[in-house]
Amino acid sequence: MSEKEMKFEEALEKLEKLVKQLEEGGLSLDKSLETYTEGVKLIKFCNKELNKAEKKIEMVLNEDEGYTDVVPYEQGEELN
């Protein structure tokens, strides 16, 4: 697992904790607002991570000398 995913997981975990704390309602107003702000930051971070990956389908060419170029995958090939 790469470091980024760990971060995502951590952020999500932290977010869950904050939400729970806030829901329990025992925090002062200042602390509540602080918690909320931090939660929003974590959500932004997680969303960014979620949408970071590119949306692309490619195929590596397998020539005699091994794997060579990576080219866009053509859906048409599946008709063969």
Add this chain to the structure above:
Amino acid sequence: MIQWGFIMEKKIYLITDISKYLKDLLANDPILNSLWITGEVSNFHHHNSGHMYFTLKDENSSISSIMFRSHNSKLTFDVEDGMKVNVHGYVSIYEPRGTYQLYVDDIEPAGKGALYLAYEQLKAKLEKEGLFTEEYKKNIPILPKKIGIVTSPTGAAIRDILSVVRRRFSNLYVLIVPSLVQGDAASSQIVNGIEYLNKRGDIDLIIVSRGGGSIEDLWAFNEENVARAIFKSSIPVISGVGHETDFTIADFTADLRAPTPSAAAELAISSRLELEKDLNNNHSRLINAIKNKLDNISNRVKIVTGKRIFFHPEELFAEKTQNLDDLSRQIEWNMEKKLNLFHEDFRLLNSKLESLSPLKTLSRGYSITSKKETIVDSINNIDIGDQIRTQIKDGQILSKVLETEGG
């Protein structure tokens, strides 16, 4: 000469000739030159040369058998003593020893199929080695960004997988590593694909996949090199091979087995969708919680500011003023009481004091006699000629003692 001639007429064969003759005979026999024989394997020996030697026997007879390396290398399963087999080959003479033997070019297990047996054998072997052990299974990343798929670029599997990927609108990078998925070359291509993806360093999940087919079609996924490549992969591997009922060795070795290719795609992506849902859920909970908090606080403020005291603050003082009056009245009363008690005490003490005063006694006609400032209260303190002073009500008498007399 006659004898010689006789001898000349005798046909004498060389052993080699006979062997060759017999060999030809057998080779031309329509049965012996190509036949299936069933029996049990015994004295099995796989020689360093690669050739296999064993005896095929039944209850009454046995036949020495040899299977050359060129043939036995194609066997999918391991031959073992006691195994019931059908062998194919021809019967011929081994000239150096003059024995006939069976030259085997194919063996299949009697009863179950060869592939099935090979499958069972490999499964048992790898299981024993721990390749299927749960503790070696890697976690499937919760948010894979780049998925490598080792499969045929033209097969049903990739079509199914990509349709799931497209349907889910997933932000995914998919890299297809084309590979044969059936036939002799398939397993090594699958292995190469897995190794290639590991070498790239940017892929965080691998799917190995092919669509459904017969056990022969799926065979590459039951081969040892594929199982070992999956096990060795430092990138987690999801297998999606054949149909739901197909369990290949690759499935057992993979970090996660998906019943079908599209299920493999779902498993790879669904965690991602779950995360999105999770995140959205947390988002709305966060907003609700802070909203509740703020509502709660503004309610409290409303309740507090709505109290009567904010509109009639003087009531706060009125009560206090009254309280103060009460207290001062109480203090006055208490002081008075205390003073009265004090006066009473004083009066009592004074009268007591007065009754004890010597002046009071003197006024009744008594006197006090003293000698040199000491009060004379005994005849023994007085000597004749002493000067004494007598205090009476209204003056003092100074006298000289003429005589004393005990009383």
